[in-house]
Amino acid sequence: MNQGQEQFYNFILERVQEGKQDDAKALLSESFAKQADGSFNTEYMENFIPRMMAILKPECIEEVQNIMREFSQNMKH
Template sequence: MNEGQEEFLDFFIARTLKNKRDEAEQVLIQAFSEQEHKKFTTANLTDLQNTLLPLVKPENYAEVEAAMNHFANSL
């Protein structure tokens, strides 16, 4: 995992529902692994958002969604 991925993982986990943190961490680590082995597409990101955003604390949803959309614009 590279430094940017570690930073995003920390950012995301801090904004995830407490009882969903392990699940979110596993999903993100898997996505980072896939990203290292092949090009990450907007379709991959959409799938990831659909999986991860429901795990976010309601008060942090907009912030996390904005961060993921910012990443999508760099793909």
């Protein structure tokens, strides 16, 4: 896990619903593995985002969506 991934990991875990930390850790590990093997793409992001949104605290969803949207737009460049 690189420094950016570690920051994102900690950022997300602070915003996950109680009892959903293991789900978040699994999703994040999956996404980091895809980044490492080169299969992390827009199609994967479209699948990943709804799964992550489902386990976030309701009051944190908009904040995380904005971060993910920004990341997704940077991927397209």
